[in-house]
Amino acid sequence: MLRTRASAAMLTLFCFAVPAAAAPLRAAYPKPQTEFEQGFVDLLKLALSRAGGYAPQEWLVHMEKGRAIHELVHGNQLDVVWAVANREREQQMLPVRIPLDKGISGWRLLLVNKGDAAKFGAVRALPDLARWTAGQGQDWADTAVLRANGLPVVTGNNSKGLFSMLIAGRFDYFPRSARQIWAEAEQYQARGLAVEDSLVLHYPAAVYFFVNRNNAALAAALERGLLAAIDDGSFDRLFHATHGEALRRAQFGKRRIFHLNNPDLSPETPLARKQFWYTPDTEARPMRRQP
Numbered sequence: 597m598l599r600t601r602a603s604a605a606m607l608t609l610f611c612f613a614v615p616a617a618a619a620p621l622r623a624a625y626p627k628p629q630t631e632f633e634q635g636f637v638d639l640l641k642l643a644l645s646r647a648g649g650y651a652p653q654e655w656l657v658h659m660e661k662g663r664a665i666h667e668l669v670h671g672n673q674l675d676v677v678w679a680v681a682n683r684e685r686e687q688q689m690l691p692v693r694i695p696l697d698k699g700i701s702g703w704r705l706l707l708v709n710k711g712d713a714a715k716f717g718a719v720r721a722l723p724d725l726a727r728w729t730a731g732q733g734q735d736w737a738d739t740a741v742l743r744a745n746g747l748p749v750v751t752g753n754n755s756k757g758l759f760s761m762l763i764a765g766r767f768d769y770f771p772r773s774a775r776q777i778w779a780e781a782e783q784y785q786a787r788g789l790a791v792e793d794s795l796v797l798h799y800p801a802a803v804y805f806f807v808n809r810n811n812a813a814l815a816a817a818l819e820r821g822l823l824a825a826i827d828d829g830s831f832d833r834l835f836h837a838t839h840g841e842a843l844r845r846a847q848f849g850k851r852r853i854f855h856l857n858n859p860d861l862s863p864e865t866p867l868a869r870k871q872f873w874y875t876p877d878t879e880a881r882p883m884r885r886q887p
Contacts, residue, residue: 599791601682610656612649617640618649619801620648620649620650620651620680621643621650621814622650622651622653622675623640623650623651623652623653623675623676623814624652624653624655624673624674624675624676625637625640625652625653625654625655625674625675625676625677625678626654626655626659626664626674626677627654627655627656627658627659629658632674632775632776633678635697635834635838635839636678636696636803637652637654638834638838639822639825639831639834640652640676640678640805640818641697641824642821642826642830642831642834643805643817643818643821643822643825644817644818644821646819646820646821646822646824646825646828646830647817647818647820647821647824648817650814650817653864655673655674657673657823659808661677661679664677665685665688665806666681668689668806668807668808668809668820669688669689671713675687675808675811675814675815676805676806676807676818677805677806678696678803678804678805678806679803679804679806680701680737680801680802680803681693681801681802681803681804681861681862681865682860682861682862683860683861683862684860685806686862686864687886688804688809688845689804689806689807689808689809689863690807690808690811690812691804691806691815692804692805692806692807692811692815692818692819692822693707693802693804693864693865693866694804694805694819694822694823694826694866695803695804695866695872695873696802696803696804696805697775697802697803697835697839697874698835698873698874699800699801699802699872699873699874700773700774700775700839700843700874701773701801701802701803702798702799702800702801702802702858703773703774703796703797703798703846703848703874704738704769704771704772704773704774704796704797704798705773705774705777705792705795705796705846706769706770706771706772706791706792706795706797707762707769707770707771707772707777707780707781707784707789707790707791707792708762708768708769708770708789708790708791708792709762709763709765709788709789709790710788710789710790711788712768712769713790713792713793714792715728715768716728716769716792716795717793717794719795719852720852722745722747722854723746725747725795725854726746726747728748728768728769728771728871729748729749729750729768729769730742730747730748730749730750730767730770731749731750731751731752731758731761731762731766731767731769731770732749732750732751732752732758732770732771733751733752733753733754733755733758734751734752734753734872735847737801737860738771739751740859740860740874741799741856741857741859741860742771742797742856744856744857744858744859745799745856745857749767750766750767754757757787759780759784762789763784763787763788769792771797773851774839774842774843774845774846774848775839775842777791777842778842778845783882793851794851794852794885795851795852795854796846796848796851796852796853796854797853797854797856798853798854798855798856799855799857800861800865800867801858801859801861802856802865804871805818813868830876843874848876849877857873877885
């Protein structure tokens with residue numbers, strides 16, 4: 597009887613001495629606004645599943661990008677956002693410097709009026725393109741890039757207004773990412789817009805995960821998870837499932853490519869890690885992390 601009571605007491609003590617498994621920490625992210633943004637949510641969930649220790653949680657309130665960044669920096673409702681990297685954002689927040697889209701945000705096709713296709717077919721060098729005017733958003737990163745490379749730009753307040761301005765002839769072409777341009781061309785086909793078929797603009801750009809500068813633990817977990825996904829091939833599989841069809845339609849290898857400088861690119865951008873970046877000649881080759 598005494599032995600039984602002693603055993604029971606020891607078992608009770610052991611149960612109290614062994615801590616319960618720690619609950620995963622929150623990784624709250626903004627509600628995606630488009631199918632394109634949903635791809636970043638899928639990648640976030642993939643990275644956290646590989647890293648462990650964090651549970652993704654969608655913040656259901658609609659947030660424009662500027663508000664989401666402000667909330668991440670100054671509030672307590674968000675833990676991670678995805679955004680195009682620039683020097684200001686990399687000072688405001690802590691970046692995880694692995695390009696989530698492999699840099700395809702910097703590969704731009706031209707949306708034009710169908711009747712203008714011939715004049716773009718005659719473009720052979722950047723000064724030729726500078727004869728025509730691009731349309732961009734007032735505070736978009738692309739606007740500064742185009743102007744820094746000598747290309748004239750007319751600005752508008754939002755994408756919807758810019759489509760109307762292009763149709764009205766206020767400018768000549770609207771550079772759009774290969775991921776979004778096909779649906780937009782179909783949407784505005786009846787109003788005379790089409791994808792120009794001979795040119796592509798390219799400048800180095802990256803979409804990163806960003807966290808609050810005081811949350812280095814989450815940044816480390818995201819980096820660890822993304823690198824694990826790169827190593828096991830799941831990053832590449834998700835990339836091609838999300839972007840593959842649009843990239844195949846773009847046929848970059850058959851277009852004249854104008855490489856532009858990006859003056860707002862941080863010197864810490866991992867351009868030397870070639871496996872992180874999409875290029876047309878590596879389209880069929882899977883990404884693997886190098887030591």
